[in-house]
Amino acid sequence: MTGKINIVVALPCEAKPIINHFNLRKSDPTLFKIYSNQDHSVRLIISGVGSSASSRATKQLASVSEAGVSTAWLNIGIGGHKEFPLGTPILAHKVTDSQTERSWFPQLVFDPKCVTASVKTVENPVFNYLNNDVVEMEASGFYSAAESYSTREMIHCLKIISDNFQSPADKIIADMVDELISKNLSIIKELVIKLQFLSLEEEKRTSDPPFVQECLSRWRFTVTQIHQLKRLLRKWSLLQPGKDVINILLLGCKNSRNVIQTLDIHLKNLPVWMGHD
Amino acid sequence: MIETIYIESEIRSHPRTKSILNRFSNARIVECERFGEVFNPKKQNFRLQKKKPALIIARKHRNFILDAPEGFGIGGRKNYYFSHMLNCIYDCRYCFLQGMYRSANYVLFVNYEDFQNEIKKIVEQNPDDEEITFFSGYDCDSLALEAITGFVREFLPFFQKHKRAVLELRTKSINVDELLNHEVIPNCVVAYSFTPENISQKLEHGVPPVTRRIQTMEKLAEKGWQVGIRLDPLIYHEGYQKNYSELIQNIFHTIPVENIHSVSTGPMRFPEKMFYTIEQLYPDEHLFAGPLENRNGLTSYSEKIEKEMMNYCDTILEKYIPKEKRYSCIQSSF
Numbered sequence: 001m002t003g004k005i006n007i008v009v010a011l012p013c014e015a016k017p018i019i020n021h022f023n024l025r026k027s028d029p030t031l032f033k034i035y036s037n038q039d040h041s042v043r044l045i046i047s048g049v050g051s052s053a054s055s056r057a058t059k060q061l062a063s064v065s066e067a068g069v070s071t072a073w074l075n076i077g078i079g080g081h082k083e084f085p086l087g088t089p090i091l092a093h094k095v096t097d098s099q100t101e102r103s104w105f106p107q108l109v110f111d112p113k114c115v116t117a118s119v120k121t122v123e124n125p126v127f128n129y130l131n132n133d134v135v136e137m138e139a140s141g142f143y144s145a146a147e148s149y150s151t152r153e154m155i156h157c158l159k160i161i162s163d164n165f166q167s168p169a170d171k172i173i174a175d176m177v178d179e180l181i182s183k184n185l186s187i188i189k190e191l192v193i194k195l196q197f198l199s200l201e202e203e204k205r206t207s208d209p210p211f212v213q214e215c216l217s218r219w220r221f222t223v224t225q226i227h228q229l230k231r232l233l234r235k236w237s238l239l240q241p242g243k244d245v246i247n248i249l250l251l252g253c254k255n256s257r258n259v260i261q262t263l264d265i266h267l268k269n270l271p272v273w274m275g276h277d
Numbered sequence: 278m279i280e281t282i283y284i285e286s287e288i289r290s291h292p293r294t295k296s297i298l299n300r301f302s303n304a305r306i307v308e309c310e311r312f313g314e315v316f317n318p319k320k321q322n323f324r325l326q327k328k329k330p331a332l333i334i335a336r337k338h339r340n341f342i343l344d345a346p347e348g349f350g351i352g353g354r355k356n357y358y359f360s361h362m363l364n365c366i367y368d369c370r371y372c373f374l375q376g377m378y379r380s381a382n383y384v385l386f387v388n389y390e391d392f393q394n395e396i397k398k399i400v401e402q403n404p405d406d407e408e409i410t411f412f413s414g415y416d417c418d419s420l421a422l423e424a425i426t427g428f429v430r431e432f433l434p435f436f437q438k439h440k441r442a443v444l445e446l447r448t449k450s451i452n453v454d455e456l457l458n459h460e461v462i463p464n465c466v467v468a469y470s471f472t473p474e475n476i477s478q479k480l481e482h483g484v485p486p487v488t489r490r491i492q493t494m495e496k497l498a499e500k501g502w503q504v505g506i507r508l509d510p511l512i513y514h515e516g517y518q519k520n521y522s523e524l525i526q527n528i529f530h531t532i533p534v535e536n537i538h539s540v541s542t543g544p545m546r547f548p549e550k551m552f553y554t555i556e557q558l559y560p561d562e563h564l565f566a567g568p569l570e571n572r573n574g575l576t577s578y579s580e581k582i583e584k585e586m587m588n589y590c591d592t593i594l595e596k597y598i599p600k601e602k603r604y605s606c607i608q609s610s611f
Contacts, residue, residue, distance in 0.1 A: 274514040
């Protein structure tokens, strides 16, 4: 089992090396081009340039992938900085929208194998790099949208430096971008693995306990009862690991209320041993 | 240990900020306007952030000293708490901090003088004969990050001058050099929190073993510091009577009673919503599979179990320490 990651890039030349590396195929036909690997653990969308486009694409990809709280998100693209050499990979530790001045702070709960910096999202290409930010055009739109689906530890922006004072933005061409991304595939791969790992942890944490589906197929539960059922079945799996709750306890239950009562009473009377997992 | 430090721009040049930055010269430094930008957003995962908590250096602007919750006290007529720091380096599974804050990052408020001024005002506003207790370990461990915070180093001299103000340092840390090297002050209680050893190993991640904490209390007591024992929260489990009995026995066979300021016991309670948050973070935690129920907006053991545990511990404690030094801290609000 692998965690899920959704990747948002602006341009086809940024996407191409990533698509090739992860063996992604076109899938889910929408206005945006979406690519996926065989088990859908890696999906990529090409958003077009700009924060609004990135935001829309992120929402589209979330919908298509049925993104849950355990899905990781990664925006990859090029950016400019006054000093960083071309090809330097930068992970954002702060994303700021230049229009609204709103900021987001991705939380680094793993060891990033590259430098981190503040990223500023601008409306138009910049040729004078005024402060120490990496300037680009998508991160804020991506981040604000992705945050609707997941948490800050699982949403990140990686920018590859494509322009600086010595080599400004008007010199960028598609082949150059392809090359910059290609040269950083090992960093991208490592980041994807780390985010997928977090995603898998979260998937396990948020997944239903055993026997939920079996119970739902045998008895009809209200929404509130489903919450209660899941809570009780989680308790059962902790206190009676590996035991079949339906055959042992619930076979005689007439309805959902009976199931919940039976489980509740039985579990209340079970000792809780704190000595073992 | 700390790889990322967020700093409010306003206090970038504060002497305590600079001192901390010197200590962590390889840390990633990220500026923010207010600590809330980093700490408060809802879309954060406490459990994931516990893997690598960052430090947020900030200035506190208001609510320096707060009334202690009802039922919380160790003898003083008036009880307050203050938090120079939010969040704790330890990871105790019963801790309310998991459900209180979305972020597990540590927030350190460096404007200690503002806390001290407020404490001074409260002391001056109260009659001369009143002892007022100020609890410092509510939102963090009072001692665990002393090397970074210098909290004890900065606050002991203050409390030394304000003798009617009693400082409780609540901790599980064995990092007590600052206390061992400081002149003993009578109005400071170093209070150690305990659960039995088997529970501690299961639930108190990163915490020094029970035996080490008892040894540390012994050192402090030998030096002359008043120590406190906090059996809070009491954890219900099979064999709890034997385990708590052993724990209490070990403590009292090591620490002279005359050095013990107080012993308090308290039940495990969370506001319902807080408990739900914590349970979602740790769905496989045996602790939460115990006989808990919702009562008056709180999730706790049943009244019967609470009373049984508190009474049992009191029965054991009364063999060692007089009633006037025993307290029940039963919080009905948070």
